[in-house]
Amino acid sequence: MAEIIAIANQKGGVGKTTTAINLAVALAAFDNETLLVDLDPQSNASSGLGIDASVGDRNIYSALCGKIEPENAIRQTSIEWLDILPTNRELAGAEIELVSEFSRESVLKKTLDKLRPMYRYIIIDCPPSLGLLTVNALTASDTVITPVQCEYYAMEGLAYFMNTVNKIKGALNPNLTVDGGIVTMYDKRINLANQVLGEINKYYGDKIYKTVIQRNIRLAEAPSFGQPIFIYDPSSRGAFAYKNLAIEFLERRGGDVEKYSSSDIYVTEESELVYD
Numbered sequence: 219m220a221e222i223i224a225i226a227n228q229k230g231g232v233g234k235t236t237t238a239i240n241l242a243v244a245l246a247a248f249d250n251e252t253l254l255v256d257l258d259p260q261s262n263a264s265s266g267l268g269i270d271a272s273v274g275d276r277n278i279y280s281a282l283c284g285k286i287e288p289e290n291a292i293r294q295t296s297i298e299w300l301d302i303l304p305t306n307r308e309l310a311g312a313e314i315e316l317v318s319e320f321s322r323e324s325v326l327k328k329t330l331d332k333l334r335p336m337y338r339y340i341i342i343d344c345p346p347s348l349g350l351l352t353v354n355a356l357t358a359s360d361t362v363i364t365p366v367q368c369e370y371y372a373m374e375g376l377a378y379f380m381n382t383v384n385k386i387k388g389a390l391n392p393n394l395t396v397d398g399g400i401v402t403m404y405d406k407r408i409n410l411a412n413q414v415l416g417e418i419n420k421y422y423g424d425k426i427y428k429t430v431i432q433r434n435i436r437l438a439e440a441p442s443f444g445q446p447i448f449i450y451d452p453s454s455r456g457a458f459a460y461k462n463l464a465i466e467f468l469e470r471r472g473g474d475v476e477k478y479s480s481s482d483i484y485v486t487e488e489s490e491l492v493y494d
Contacts, residue, residue, distance in 0.1 A: 220253070220337040221471075222330060223397065224359040228382075229375050230346030232367040233402030235262045236437055236447075237463075238343035240456075243446040244464030246300035248473075250338040253292070255330070256305040257351055259312075263343040264304035267295050268444030271304035279309045281329050282316075288329045289336070297446075301337075313350040322350065323390050327358035348382055356383060357390045361397040365431075366418055368404045368411035376421065397470070398425035400463065404432045429463040431456070 225238040235258065242254040255278060256263035256271075264271050271277045271293075281291040281303070292301050316322045330340060344355045356362060362383055366372055380396070387394045399422045405411050419426050431437075437456035440447045447456045469475045 220334040220340045221361065222334070222340045222342065222359045224342045224344055224355045224362045225365065226342075226344040226352060226355060226362055226379075227364050227366065227372075227375075228346060228348045228352070228379050229367075229372055232346075232372055233365045233400075233431060234346065235266060235343050236441070237363075237365045237400060237402065237431070237460075238341055239263055239266045239441075240437075240446050240448070240460040241464055241467065242300060242339075242341045243297055243448055244460055245339055245341075245467070246297055247448065248464065248468065249299060251299055251336065253301050253303060253333060253337045253340045255303045255340060255342045257309070257326070257342050257355055258345040259305065259307055259310035259351075260345070261305045261307065261309075262441065264302065264306075265444060266441040267297075267300075267302055267446065269293055269295065269302055269304045271306045276304070277309075278303045278305045278329075279312055282309075282312055282325055288332050292333075303333075309351070316350050316354075323353050323357045326351075326354035330358050348379070353386060353390070356386045356394060359391070359394060361395050363397045363400060365400045365402045367402050368408075368414045368418075370410065370414065373414050373417055373421075376418075396425060398422055398427050400427045400429070400431065402431040404430050406432075427463060427466055429459060429466050431459050431463070434459075 225234050227234055242252050246252040254263060275285055276291045276293060280286045281288045292303055295302055316325055342355045344352045366376055399418060401415060401418055432455060434454060434456035436451040436454040437447055440450035443450055465475055
């Protein structure tokens, strides 16, 4: 039965989609059946894996509206063990359509519950807002991970977001837990970044992920080629960081850390990600 993880932050530009894509890819490379759910109408997670969901109805919007069964909306990616439930810009209207739905906060939960037996992990890339789509994601999830950029305004909004998480936990999803925060876009040369890093560590305590995602041009370039960092530049610092993040993620869940730590993620001739 899958664990559902929301990658969420109401602030945009914090590395949320990059984290969702590359964490999902790394988990799949470590032989975990993984589904990435693109719940952002901008569809960056879909395009970041080379998936064009602009044509047809095989997308999360159609599944939420009941036009097709969720399993029929799933698409395979070029990466073994990784599927995606893509989206297109029609999803932007879903929040309006869901307003009149009975139990509108639980529509995504009902959709994903049908898919839980098929996967080990389901990762949701949430939109950069606290609208009905994000509320649906948090209601459907078991855990939430929050990427936090090392900037003052990102830190300022963190308390507000976590207050929302606590409200959803109290009213809609009592089983929701905060898995932790991930520091992204870190540049150790900037004094403010170091100060914010210290504040984030104080805020999350032992829940903060030890792996820090530093600013990396290769990470920024990869989405424009429709590739995760492990295909675009597997030797980059970004690939190394997200591999370590996946290992730390699995370690928290009792995974065999030594097995993964001694392995490198690379691309075979068949364009399938594996570890060796």
